[in-house]
Amino acid sequence: MSPGTTTVLFDPDTGMYGTVVQPLLTDLYQITMCYGYWKSNKHNQSSVFELFFRKNPFQGEFTIFCGLRDVIMYLENFVISDEDVDYLKSVMPTAEPEFFDYLQSLDTKQLKLRAMKEGSVCFPRVPLICVEGPLALCQLVETTLLTLVNFASLVATNAVRFKLAAGEGKILLEFGLRRAQGPDGGLTASKYCYVGGFDATSNVLAGKMYGIPVKGxxxxxxxxxxxxxxxxxxxxxxxxxxxxxxxxxxxxxxxxxxxxxxxxxxxxxxxxxxxxxxxxxxxxxxxxxxxxxxxxxxxxxxxxxxxxxxxxxxxxxxxxxxxxxxxxxxxxxxxxxxxxxxxxxxxxxxxxxxxxxxVASNDIDEETLYSFKDQDHRLTSFGIGTNLVTCLNQPALGCVYKIVEIDGKPCMKLAQEVSKLTFPGKKNVYRLYGAQGNAILDLISTDREPTPEVNKPVLCRDPFLATKRAFCSPAKIQEILTPVWGHEGCLITISSLKEVRQYVLDSLKTLRADLKRKLNPTPYKVSLTHELFEFLHEQWLQNAPIGQLD
The missing domain is CATH 3.20.20 (TIM Barrel)
Incomplete structure (x- = not known):
């Protein structure tokens, strides 16, 4: 097993474990689009893509960002093999042979990635990862990045919610392998439930691979x-x-x-x-x-x-x-x-x-844990499986990956539903904190604007409602997106699972209690700077076709 492998399957023919996180772990349309870009000589156009989600899971008001370490490992081990090419030729028999030579020449060090720190609390519409580079290569990594971030973030968020429901001092044990969606789902769940605050797993292979305490x-x-x-x-x-x-x-x-x-x-x-x-x-x-x-x-x-x-x-x-x-x-x-x-x-x-x-077990879910808190009981630990690892209340997070800039020009997706509209252009994101250390809001700006300053008022705009605006004078400012990958490869020290786990706990402490409660949590504000607000609505008008009334 190669160092850094995040997802494995056993090969009975070789008796070895091998990674399934590789370039062909993608949707076919990524490769057909790459061919279209290549045929049109657009494949090397500079582009910017953003990975984000539109709605918090589990009817909550926060999400935990996970999967970044797996993304880095994927990029480090990105190689399209001769066997991959032979297979792709059988799938795309009419493609020109030179296209496959181009695919094998791709180097992920042509990409630049900025990302949130793994384990951060995060919110809808705020970019988790920003990918810059040649258009076709940025396109090719879309599905893999999504699959590495989506479930990891979802199950870590679910684990955090179970931890909050159980209350301080309770030991949580993940017992989900037998009910998980296959071996890959079981390993990923064990890994990110631990990151989300669970104390141990029953999954022996996860213990061996990731150093998670095992119990049983x-x-x-x-x-x-x-x-x-x-x-x-x-x-x-x-x-x-x-x-x-x-x-x-x-x-x-x-x-x-x-x-x-x-x-x-x-x-x-x-x-x-x-x-x-x-x-x-x-x-x-x-x-x-x-x-x-x-x-x-x-x-x-x-x-x-x-x-x-x-x-x-x-x-x-x-x-x-x-x-x-x-x-x-x-x-x-x-x-x-x-x-x-x-x-x-x-x-x-x-x-x-x-x-x-x-210790209590037996199909325990989040509601059960809250009901225990309302009762007099002497339970000290909970063994939780099905409802935790399958994320039964919501089986998918719904991260998306959208192009926001091509050759320096902003791109914007419009739709019948305003919720699916994207914010155009390359952006920066800042988290503004109050004097008590609590996060007040996330502020998205264009990449042309200066960084907000501590104790100086900044106008924060609702993305869609012009009358919803307020000044904020932050006591602390955190830049959310920082460089993690570039021409030299990985630009950060990869945190251990224990370190990510601790950062989850630290990050949660910055949220007010009303944001974390189960019943009617207070919405967290994601705002735009005045310049980005004006730019968004200008681009909206430019790109929206004018209708005809008869």
């Missing part, structure tokens, strides 16, 4: 596979104590403690096979004993069996990690489970028992 214990099948204590071998469930001074037989101690626990909790009987499975698992992972307790009966069996084995481990100097509940009323069960743990902890004077984790 057992499924119901492990518990179901044991039927009685007779299946356990005394020798294999004997542990050395943490200090190494003695041997501890977990089976004997667990049998002793289950009787004691049943009396304390007033539980007549527990499932013997479940207890056997817990003992087996504890002997395998004594320092990470976390088990699924709802296979038969969470309150009537699972919690008692857990406590018996936890107490046996305690004799060896190990502290159990916790329990997981995967069905039923999770909030209510967590309260009962916690109270039962406290009862045993107090009766036997083992204080640390009260600190074990209570």
């Amino acid at each position: 214990t057992q499924a119901h099948s492990f518990v179901n596979s044991f039927t009685s204590l007779a299946e356990l071998d005394n020798g294999k469930v004997t542990l050395k104590s943490v200090d190494g001074d003695k041997d501890i037989n977990l089976l004997e101690l667990s049998i002793k403690y289950i009787e004691e626990v049943k009396k304390i909790l007033d539980i007549p009987e527990t499932h013997e096979g479940e207890l056997a499975s817990f003992i087996s698992y504890a002997s395998s992972f004594p320092d990470a004993f976390l088990v699924l307790i709802d296979t038969y009966n969470t309150i009537g069996s699972g919690i008692a069996n857990f406590l018996a084995v936890a107490l046996a481990l305690n004799q060896a100097g190990f502290k159990a990690s916790g329990v997981r509940i995967d069905s039923g009323d999770l909030a209510y069960q967590s309260l009962v489970v916690y109270n039962l743990i406290c009862l045993v902890s107090d009766r036997l004077d083992i204080a640390w028992l009260k600190s074990v984790s209570i």
